[in-house]
Amino acid sequence: MPMVLLNCDKDIPEREKHIYLKVDGEDTRDFLPISNAPTIPGTLSERGCAFCGAKLVIGGVLKDTIQMVHGPIGCAYDTWHTKRYPSDNGHFQMKYVWSTDMKESHIVFGGDKRLEKAIHEAFDEMPHIKRMIVYTTCPTALIGDDVKAVVKRVMEARPDTDIFTCECPGFAGVSQSKGHHVLNIGWVNEKVGTVEPEVTSPYTINFIGDYNIQGDTQLLQQYWDKLGIQVIAHFTGNANYDDLRAMHRAQLNVVNCARSAGYIANELKKRYGIPRLDIDSWGFNYMAEGIRKVCAFFGIEEKGEALIAEEYAKWKPQLDWYKERLKGTKMAIWTGGPRLWHWTKSVEDDLGVQVVAMSSKFGHQEDFEKVIARGQSGTYYVDDGNELEFFEIIDLVKPDVIFTGPRVGELVKKLHIPYVNGHAYHNGPYMGFEGFVNLARDMYNAVHNPLLKLAATDIRGETTTRFLEAAE
Amino acid sequence: MSAEQIDQLYNFCQERYLWQFFSRSWDRQENLDGIFAVAAALFAGEEVKRDTPMEKLFYADAKIMVADFQERFPWIAACKPEEIRSLLSGVKDRLTEIAITKSLNGELTHSLY
Numbered sequence: 001m002p003m004v005l006l007n008c009d010k011d012i013p014e015r016e017k018h019i020y021l022k023v024d025g026e027d028t029r030d031f032l033p034i035s036n037a038p039t040i041p042g043t044l045s046e047r048g049c050a051f052c053g054a055k056l057v058i059g060g061v062l063k064d065t066i067q068m069v070h071g072p073i074g075c076a077y078d079t080w081h082t083k084r085y086p087s088d089n090g091h092f093q094m095k096y097v098w099s100t101d102m103k104e105s106h107i108v109f110g111g112d113k114r115l116e117k118a119i120h121e122a123f124d125e126m127p128h129i130k131r132m133i134v135y136t137t138c139p140t141a142l143i144g145d146d147v148k149a150v151v152k153r154v155m156e157a158r159p160d161t162d163i164f165t166c167e168c169p170g171f172a173g174v175s176q177s178k179g180h181h182v183l184n185i186g187w188v189n190e191k192v193g194t195v196e197p198e199v200t201s202p203y204t205i206n207f208i209g210d211y212n213i214q215g216d217t218q219l220l221q222q223y224w225d226k227l228g229i230q231v232i233a234h235f236t237g238n239a240n241y242d243d244l245r246a247m248h249r250a251q252l253n254v255v256n257c258a259r260s261a262g263y264i265a266n267e268l269k270k271r272y273g274i275p276r277l278d279i280d281s282w283g284f285n286y287m288a289e290g291i292r293k294v295c296a297f298f299g300i301e302e303k304g305e306a307l308i309a310e311e312y313a314k315w316k317p318q319l320d321w322y323k324e325r326l327k328g329t330k331m332a333i334w335t336g337g338p339r340l341w342h343w344t345k346s347v348e349d350d351l352g353v354q355v356v357a358m359s360s361k362f363g364h365q366e367d368f369e370k371v372i373a374r375g376q377s378g379t380y381y382v383d384d385g386n387e388l389e390f391f392e393i394i395d396l397v398k399p400d401v402i403f404t405g406p407r408v409g410e411l412v413k414k415l416h417i418p419y420v421n422g423h424a425y426h427n428g429p430y431m432g433f434e435g436f437v438n439l440a441r442d443m444y445n446a447v448h449n450p451l452l453k454l455a456a457t458d459i460r461g462e463t464t465t466r467f468l469e470a471a472e
Numbered sequence: 473m474s475a476e477q478i479d480q481l482y483n484f485c486q487e488r489y490l491w492q493f494f495s496r497s498w499d500r501q502e503n504l505d506g507i508f509a510v511a512a513a514l515f516a517g518e519e520v521k522r523d524t525p526m527e528k529l530f531y532a533d534a535k536i537m538v539a540d541f542q543e544r545f546p547w548i549a550a551c552k553p554e555e556i557r558s559l560l561s562g563v564k565d566r567l568t569e570i571a572i573t574k575s576l577n578g579e580l581t582h583s584l585y
Binding site: 028296345364365 | 488490491494495496522528529532536574575577578
């Protein structure tokens with residue numbers, strides 16, 4: 001019974017295995033949604049592609065690296081205003097787009113020469129940049145361009161450069177998740193261990209699975225600085241390419257996003273003996289716990305307690321102001337995967353918010369084990385949700401606010417339900433203590449903003465024909 | 473020590489700790505073994521070895537878990553040492569069952585990460 005076949009899915013009954021309604025007395029031994037599986041024909045998936053997971057989530061964040069997309073120009077678009085991972089060097093990575101701009105003749109006759117020319121041209125145009133990632137895309141993978149051979153030739157011709165090849169065309173997997181995997185494993189295979197870092201502290205970590213969304217990394221870096229902990233590499237927020245080549249020298253891998261970067265943490269443990277510590281970086285209680293664990297690992301607990309006390313004194317009253325006004329708010333979280341389990345208890349405990357529906361685009365069953373353990377009964381847990389399912393679940397649970405991406409955000413705005421960007425944030429950062437106050441502020445402003453209700457009022461009265469939405 | 477007390481701790485662990493949900497069954501087992509062994513030692517007031525990276529990791533996770541138990545379940549202070557041992561053993565068994573032996577996660581035994 002708790003696996004749910006929604007009315008809108010009556011013609012694609014396979015969807016029942018992807019939608020779970022938690023009830024008291026059951027757990028993940030009884031039911032676990034199918035996930036990381038091919039999208040069912042007939043469903044309107046909002047997933048991205050494998051290339052997206054590699055380039056737009058992880059690799060593209062690097063602040064000193066040319067991101068050469070070997071494919072048609074359309075694969076390269078996604079920049080300044082759609083990705084929000086700034087950097088402290090003037091946001092180099094968001095200001096430029098590089099592409100081999102493959103056209104029909106290149107597909108027919110092969111793109112190797114065009115790629116080689118484009119790589120040289122990019123390095124010539126930006127002589128201060130010496131690092132590059134080359135990505136294959138669907139067409140260049142299909143025609144079999146030998147990208148690694150081209151890259152080898154260029155690196156021989158330009159010995160001061162280093163190039164990483166990421167062969168992860170969009171069709172390589174069922175969702176973005178495959179791109180995370182390919183980049184993680186490729187990087188640890190080919191690049192980790194090729195640079196020795198300058199170690200300046202007795203306490204060293206890699207901070208893995210944080211992409212500096214609107215400054216998350218830079219906010220957390222303040223904590224590590226206060227604790228005297230050196231971050232060898234941020235994977236990959238505000239990071240340099242060579243930082244990530246030195247990941248083998250950290251004493252501890254602190255993992256935030258276990259979905260997009262758990263692979264490299266696992267491999268670093270297996271190959272270099274570096275332990276993996278998973279933490280939640282969103283929420284007061286969780287962030288404090290994460291700091292306590294990191295400090296306990298290094299035996300610097302007093303420093304950790306001092307930092308937590310300082311941050312609580314500064315930000316807790318503001319959090320409480322919002323909690324008082326958000327208590328009882330019904331929230332839906334429709335994001336990639338990990339934010340479901342990172343957020344459901346933190347908004348409940350820290351803000352008194354009730355999460356009534358969650359949908360994951362690319363989560364695996366591991367993510368559903370986590371979120372079902374943490375989430376409430378009466379809440380829907382959906383894998384690879386489609387648009388009609390979103391409409392139906394909205395009717396069932398009546399959320400006051402939905403944290404999701406711009407695609408679904410546009411959809412729910414038409415229903416006059418407030419939406420907060422759960423991927424790139426509205427006004428972040430959202431991590432850490434200050435960040436969670438920002439999240440609370442954005443949620444408060446969304447829920448109490450009168451604009452959406454006003455927009456729903458048609459002053460022309462009954463004389464006009466109302467536009468019907470597809471779902472009605 | 474009662475089944476209800478084990479339930480309380482188990483439910484808390486389930487919704488709180490990420491170490492039970494690592495990628496593969498052997499990672500989960502390693503965490504459960506390491507953390508619960510250190511937790512038992514901490515409750516017993518024994519010295520905990522912190523020489524290797526993994527020992528430091530288990531200490532960090534176990535220390536927080538013990539502190540959480542003591543703060544959120546004050547009845548634990550009245551438990552005798554043998555009761556704490558059975559309590560921890562009961563919680564570990566239940567976590568092992570849900571996270572490993574009866575988990576429906578199809579990726580748990582994949583040989584590669």
